[in-house]
Amino acid sequence: MAEVFTKSMARNIYIGGSVFFLLLFLVLTFDTVNNEIPKRDNRENLTEQVVRGKLVWEENNCIGCHTLLGEGAYFAPELGNVYVRFGKSKEAIKGFIKGRPVEGIPGRRSMPQFNLTDEQLDDVAEFLKWTSEIDTNNWPPNIQG
Ligand code: HEC
Known part of the structure; x- marks a missing residue:
């Protein structure tokens, strides 16, 4: 692990985190619309x-x-x-x-x-x-x- 926190590390955390949570959001939305709502409505x-x-x-x-x-x-x-x-x-x-x-x-x-x-x-x-x-x-x- 590098001693200093570089710009590119910050960028990777930013982009990686955004992609991760965007995917999580899409999966949960898909699950709600396709699995949860039909069970409840x-x-x-x-x-x-x-x-x-x-x-x-x-x-x-x-x-x-x-x-x-x-x-x-x-x-x-x-x-x-x-x-x-x-x-x-x-x-x-x-x-x-x-x-x-x-x-x-x-x-x-x-x-x-x-x-x-x-x-x-x-x-x-x-x-x-x-x-x-x-x-x-x-x-x-x-x-x-
Ligand atoms: C102009 C306003 C108005 C409209 C439009 C209206 N209501 Fe009401 N309704 C009321 C009011 C005020 C009460 C409570 C009055 C009371 O207890 O005498 C009520 C109460 C009720 C209740 C009893 C609720 C309770 O918990 O006591 C039912 C069931 C109801 N209305 C059904 C309907 C339906 C079905 C329609 C459409 C066909 C409708 N209402 C349209 C004003 C309206």
């Missing part, structure tokens, strides 16, 4: 009904008030785990949506009536059930969302 349960439910979700702009797995607006509760919060009951979710709005409680925000058909209600509830079954590493950390 609940794609095996992605039925036609879930897809229809997502459409109901979009057409009625639920995200304009709610968050879903953290993304969205902060006016109303997180819905990524509402299925669990409602005792794993699609009926409870449907009943809730049907029974809105509840007005006249001071300080309480209210959710509008969407006049969804029974089929649309079932579809959107199925979508929320499916969402709750995505493996998010236990996020959100509590049942309230």
Whole structure:
């Protein structure tokens, strides 16, 4: 080993380190996209009904008030785990949506009536059930969302 730390040694550490971590980054990215996400994203349960439910979700702009797995607006509760919060009951979710709005409680925000058909209600509830079954590493950390 040389006594002095030369410019070329510094350069080799810089380039070698950069290449090493760039490769590590690429390997981990590849592993996440190809191995980890497919295991967690609940794609095996992605039925036609879930897809229809997502459409109901979009057409009625639920995200304009709610968050879903953290993304969205902060006016109303997180819905990524509402299925669990409602005792794993699609009926409870449907009943809730049907029974809105509840007005006249001071300080309480209210959710509008969407006049969804029974089929649309079932579809959107199925979508929320499916969402709750995505493996998010236990996020959100509590049942309230
Ligand atoms: C205009 C804003 C708004 C929109 C749009 C909206 N919501 Fe809500 N939602 C709320 C508010 C406010 C609450 C809480 C009100 C309450 O408890 O009465 C709520 C509560 C809920 C809850 C119960 C959550 C809980 O933990 O108690 C569900 C389920 C829900 N909404 C589903 C939906 C779905 C599905 C859509 C789209 C079809 C939707 N919401 C669109 C405002 C909205």
